[in-house]
Amino acid sequence: MTQNYQFLPSTMPAIFPGVAGNAGKPKRRRIRPARVALHMFLGAMVALWLFPLFWAIYSSLRPYSDTVLHGSISWPSGGLSFINYQTVWTQADIPYYYVNTLVIVIPGVILTLLLASMVAFCCTQFSWKFNLIVLMLFTAGNLLPPQVIIRPLYWVYLNTPIANLGSIDVSKFSFALFSDNNLLYDQYIGIILIHVVFQTGFATFVLSNYMKTITKEITESALVDGANVLRIWWSVILPLCRPALAAMATLLFTFMYNDFFWALVLLKSGDKRPITSALNNLQGEFFVNNNLVAAGALLACIPPILIFILLQKHFVAGLTLGSTKG
Amino acid sequence: MANPTTSQAPARTKAPEAGALVTTRRKRRYTLLTRQDKLLILMMVGVPLALDLLLIWGPTLASVVLSFTNWDGIGPVTGNNIVGLKNYQFLFTGYTLFWPAFSHNLIWLAWLTFIATPLGMFLAVLLDREMRGTRIYQSVFFLPVVLSLVVVGFIWELQYAPNDGFINNVFGLVKSGKLIDWLGNPRINLFAILVAASWRHVGYIMILYLAGLKSVDPSLREAARVDGATQVQTFFHVVLPVMAPINVIIVVVTAIEALRAFDIAFIINQGKNGLELLSILIYNNSLSEASLVGFGSAIAVVLLVISLGPIILFLSRTMKTLA
Numbered sequence: 132m133t134q135n136y137q138f139l140p141s142t143m144p145a146i147f148p149g150v151a152g153n154a155g156k157p158k159r160r161r162i163r164p165a166r167v168a169l170h171m172f173l174g175a176m177v178a179l180w181l182f183p184l185f186w187a188i189y190s191s192l193r194p195y196s197d198t199v200l201h202g203s204i205s206w207p208s209g210g211l212s213f214i215n216y217q218t219v220w221t222q223a224d225i226p227y228y229y230v231n232t233l234v235i236v237i238p239g240v241i242l243t244l245l246l247a248s249m250v251a252f253c254c255t256q257f258s259w260k261f262n263l264i265v266l267m268l269f270t271a272g273n274l275l276p277p278q279v280i281i282r283p284l285y286w287v288y289l290n291t292p293i294a295n296l297g298s299i300d301v302s303k304f305s306f307a308l309f310s311d312n313n314l315l316y317d318q319y320i321g322i323i324l325i326h327v328v329f330q331t332g333f334a335t336f337v338l339s340n341y342m343k344t345i346t347k348e349i350t351e352s353a354l355v356d357g358a359n360v361l362r363i364w365w366s367v368i369l370p371l372c373r374p375a376l377a378a379m380a381t382l383l384f385t386f387m388y389n390d391f392f393w394a395l396v397l398l399k400s401g402d403k404r405p406i407t408s409a410l411n412n413l414q415g416e417f418f419v420n421n422n423l424v425a426a427g428a429l430l431a432c433i434p435p436i437l438i439f440i441l442l443q444k445h446f447v448a449g450l451t452l453g454s455t456k457g
Numbered sequence: 458m459a460n461p462t463t464s465q466a467p468a469r470t471k472a473p474e475a476g477a478l479v480t481t482r483r484k485r486r487y488t489l490l491t492r493q494d495k496l497l498i499l500m501m502v503g504v505p506l507a508l509d510l511l512l513i514w515g516p517t518l519a520s521v522v523l524s525f526t527n528w529d530g531i532g533p534v535t536g537n538n539i540v541g542l543k544n545y546q547f548l549f550t551g552y553t554l555f556w557p558a559f560s561h562n563l564i565w566l567a568w569l570t571f572i573a574t575p576l577g578m579f580l581a582v583l584l585d586r587e588m589r590g591t592r593i594y595q596s597v598f599f600l601p602v603v604l605s606l607v608v609v610g611f612i613w614e615l616q617y618a619p620n621d622g623f624i625n626n627v628f629g630l631v632k633s634g635k636l637i638d639w640l641g642n643p644r645i646n647l648f649a650i651l652v653a654a655s656w657r658h659v660g661y662i663m664i665l666y667l668a669g670l671k672s673v674d675p676s677l678r679e680a681a682r683v684d685g686a687t688q689v690q691t692f693f694h695v696v697l698p699v700m701a702p703i704n705v706i707i708v709v710v711t712a713i714e715a716l717r718a719f720d721i722a723f724i725i726n727q728g729k730n731g732l733e734l735l736s737i738l739i740y741n742n743s744l745s746e747a748s749l750v751g752f753g754s755a756i757a758v759v760l761l762v763i764s765l766g767p768i769i770l771f772l773s774r775t776m777k778t779l780a
Contacts, residue, residue, distance in 0.1 A: 249501040272513040278736040282743040283516035389605030428611035439603040451668035
């Protein structure tokens with residue numbers, strides 16, 4: 132499994148002996164036309180790829196009056212400013228929606244990793260009759276389009292009684308324990324639950340892929356030493372899976388942060404929405420011009436972009452763990 | 458959980474040595490587990506499995522059952538609600554939005570399969586070499602993958618907007634008054650959002666494929682080179698066959714993405730007027746005021762049946778190596 136990490140761009144091995152062999156020869160300084168063409172092509176693609184983002188940033192930094200006066204393609208006459216960000220940040224309550232999102236995503240990621248690692252541990256370290264079927268159920272469940280299950284799920288959410296034990300209030304923000312309407316519907320915990328269950332399918336598959344490379348003898352000798360399975364899972368197997376868990380955490384954070392559909396259907400109150408669906412709501416009423424839209428959209432993508440920049444290695448590892456097998 | 462070691466110690470002393478286990482496999486492995494261990498395993502698998510069955514597979518089955526009813530979402534489902542195949546009959550013959558939505562999903566799939574996915578693979582092949590700046594290129598192409606499709610939709614609206622959008626302005630269509638309504642015109646808006654969706658899809662495929670390429674044993678290529686194969690020949694006759702497992706994953710990812718498409722069409726215009734998709738019809742019929750749950754479920758079943766293709770392909774190729 133360490134092999135997966137060799138696939139990462141950061142540790143790219145020199146896998147072209149031919150190229151490396153040329154390096155020692157005197158002609159290596161010669162500019163190769165093929166290489167130049169390659170860089171030109173890739174450079175053009177990069178420009179094309181970055182342009183929509185660049186354009187969003189540029190739009191977001193212009194006051195709308197300036198755009199109206201000079202058209203959207205023009206040099207900024209009045210200079211650039213953060214006025215659009217200021218407006219969106221304060222009037223559209225962006226910080227509040229960040230909190231909403233994190234309240235869903237952080238427990239979601241932790242619970243998913245706990246459940247998925249339990250299942251993966253039990254399915255890969257012990258042989259029992261149905262372990263393959265269990266793995267298939269989890270994996271296939273994650274591949275279903277969410278729309279296939281949404282209407283019955285909506286019914287389940289409307290018909291599951293949940294205790295109402297007050298709430299944790301921090302100024303304007305209120306986290307219900309566990310439901311403020313005695314249902315799963317329209318609750319943070321409802322959204323957390325469906326994220327956890329849906330993503331456990333994916334995480335179980337990836338973690339099983341990882342754990343099957345851990346020899347069963349480790350578990351067996353721990354059993355002989357008198358540890359019970361829960362303890363082996365927690366203090367023997369999980370530490371061994373740290374790289375996979377880090378990769379999955381990064382990926383799951385992004386998946387859950389970016390969700391739109393579950394929150395659209397399973398939440399009703401505007402003040403419980405995570406940032407992606409909040410943006411959609413703002414579209415009609417608040418986003419009176421495109422420069423504000425740009426600022427709002429960019430504010431919403433700051434967290435995942437930060438994660439990407441800081442943890443790119445884990446992110447890519449998470450995506451490829453599931454797909455490449457040693 | 459409480460004091461595990463003391464209560465289990467006697468049972469364990471009867472267990473055979475670990476060395477003996479390796480040879481006698483299966484049956485004996487269980488003797489190493491105490492009753493408490495077995496109970497724990499049952500819980501560790503059982504709780505997540507129960508949730509999975511309750512919230513994923515139960516609803517899947519319920520969708521199938523509901524598709525044979527005319528249930529409107531109110532009250533219990535009774536025998537009187539059963540209408541047999543009527544929903545399907547109307548879906549295929551009477552519902553004017555079904556075939557457009559179906560073909561939009563097909564176009565989505567075809568676009569990803571023949572344009573976006575090959576472009577991602579092509580970029581991966583180009584970037585899979587010792588080259589200055591390859592990491593920067595990779596990061597740039599990969600960047601949109603971390604963004605949600607909602608944000609992608611917003612970012613591309615800035616390109617497509619009729620008056621303020623970049624595209625109409627840069628081609629002078631605003632000045633000449635020949636505005637193209639990229640997102641409003643039902644003949645082109647599907648392709649406009651496919652470009653936006655591809656912006657994200659290409660990077661995803663690139664990174665998956667790059668990982669696959671790096672797992673190809675370099676000596677294979679070296680051997681092909683020594684034998685006088687060109688780079689193109691090497692790719693098609695040596696690299697591609699070795700990459701069969703990753704190719705399956707790419708096919709599956711592409712198909713699933715096309716079937717799941719929802720967010721971007723929904724935020725652009727709620728999936729109307731040229732952007733109808735099966736997923737959107739399910740949402741509109743079974744969750745809007747119309748509350749045609751039975752009928753919406755029939756569309757869900759159609760989507761389910763199509764999805765089973767890539768799902769079964771994926772399971773049959775990956776499960777052999779698991780567990």
